[in-house]
Amino acid sequence: MVVVVAAAMAAASLCCGVAAYLYYVLWLAPERLRAHLRRQGIGGPTPSFPYGNLADMRSHAAAAAGGKATGEGRQEGDIVHDYRQAVFPFYENWRKQYGPVFTYSVGNMVFLHVSRPDIVRELSLCVSLDLGKSSYMKATHQPLFGEGILKSNGNAWAHQRKLIAPEFFPDKVKGMVDLMVDSAQVLVSSWEDRIDRSGGNALDLMIDDDIRAYSADVISRTCFGSSYVKGKQIFDMIRELQKTVSTKKQNLLAEMTGLSFLFPKASGRAAWRLNGRVRALILDLVGENGEEDGGNLLSAMLRSARGGGGGGGEVAAAAEDFVVDNCKNIYFAGYESTAVTAAWCLMLLALHPEWQDRVRDEVQAACCGGGGRSPDFPALQKMKNLTMVIQETLRLYPAGAVVSRQALRELSLGGVRVPRGVNIYVPVSTLHLDAELWGGGAGAAEFDPARFADARPPLHAYLPFGAGARTCLGQTFAMAELKVLLSLVLCRFEVALSPEYVHSPAHKLIVEAEHGVRLVLKKVRSKCDWAGFD
C-alpha cells in the first residue's frame, strides 16, 4: 500500500513538473520577450496558446488564395511581379496594421519583423557574433544542414567561414569559368538536339529541371571535382531531403518543447534515413578525392579536417561530420538559389525582348567579336547589360525571401532593444519593392534593369545576397555561373513565354515558380563559333 501511494505521489509530482516546464517554455518565456518588446511600443497580433499566431497566418493565406490575390494566373501580357500579398499575406496585412516593426509568434518562437530602413542598415553593418542565424526549426532542419556554415553560430561559424570563403574569391572563380562553360554547353546542346528531333525550329519547354541539372553539374565539377552522375545523385537526394524537412506538418510541438523524443513523426525518420544515404555518397566522394589535392573546396575542407586531429591522415569522426555537413550546405546553398534565379531571369527576358536583344548583342560583342572566344572571366565582367538584368531579376525575385537572424545576447538595433532569443526577420521583397526606395509610383514593381546603370542601391534597399557578416559568400561564383548560362542560351536561342506559362511564385524555403517556367525556344543563327558551334 505504502509503495503504491509513493508511486502515485512520484507520478503526480512528475506530471506537475512536466506541466510547469511546459507552461514555462510554451508561454511564460515567450511572453516575457513579447512584454519586453511591447514596453518599447512595438505592437503585433495577439498570440494564442500554444501555437502563437500560426492560425492567423493560415487564415490570411487561405483568404489570399480564396480571393485569388495569389498573383497566379495570367491575363494578356499582364504579369504582376509584386507577389508579396500573394505569398506572404500575413506579413503584408500585419505591416499595414502595425507598421514596419512588429512582433508575432510561431509557437513559442518570438519574431521581430523589421522593414524600417535605419534598422536594416544597422543590421547590415553589424558584424558582432551576438547576431547569429535564427534557430527557428533548427531540430527539424538538422538532417539537411547539420552543424555546417549555414546554420552554425559563434566561433564554429567563424572557423568555417574563414575556411570556405577564400574558395569563392574572384581569383578562384576566374579559374572555374571554363568548367561552367562545359556544363552550359551540355544544356544548350541538349535543347538544340530536342528542337532538331522535333523537326521544327522552335520548342515549347519547361526549363526548370534542365537548369537545376546545370547548376548541380557546375557545383559538382567546380567544388567537389566529382562526376555529373555522382553529383546528380547527391542533389536528387538533397532535394528530397529539403522537401521532407519543409513539409508543413513539421514537428512544431517537438521544436517548441525541446522534447523531440515524444513526437517521433514519420517525416523525421524519413529525413534521417535520407541523410544517411547522402552521407554515404559524400563519404564516397571523399574517398575518391582522398589521396590527391584537387585544388577545390572539397580538398580544402579535407586538409582542414585532417589538420584538426584525424590521426595518420584518417578523417576522425568529428572531422568527418564537418566535411559532410559543409558539403551538404554548399550543395544546398549554391544549387537551388542559382537555378531558380536563372529561371526567373529567362522568364523576364522572355517578357522583355528589347532587353533580350540588347544582352544578346552585348554577349556577341564581348565573346564572338574577338575571334570566337568562349566567355572567360574578363569577358563576363564586361557584360554590363547582363549584369543589370541579373541584378533586376534578383530585386524582383530574390531567392531568399527573408534575411533571418537571432539575438544570441540582448542587443540594440536602430534604437530598439532586442532581447536574447528573439528572431529578427527582414522581408527582402518588401524592401526591394518599396516605392519610396525605388523611385515612387508603380515603377518599383516594374522590370527596369536600367535602374542599376549608374548607382549602387543603398545597403538597406537591396539585399538579394543577405546582409552583414553572414552575407552570401558565393555571390561572385553565382554571378559568373548565371552569366555563363545566360550568354550561351541567348547566343543560341530567342526566348518567348509559352502560352502555357502560369505565373505562380510560391515560397518553398526559397521563392520559386510553383508551376515551373515554360518558354518557347527558337534557334537563332549565332555569330559565335566557339566550342564547336557553327
Ligand code: HEM
Ligand atoms: C543567385 C544565387 C544565390 C543567391 C540569391 C544567394 C543568396 C544567399 C542569401 C540571401 C544568403 C543568406 C545571407 C544572410 O543571411 O545575410 C546566402 C548565404 C550563403 N550562400 Fe548564397 N546565394 C546564391 C548562390 C550561392 C552559391 C552559388 C553559393 C556557393 C556555391 C552560396 C553559398 C552561400 C553560403 C555558404 C552562405 C552562408 C554564409 C554564412 O552564413 O556565412 N550561395 N546566400
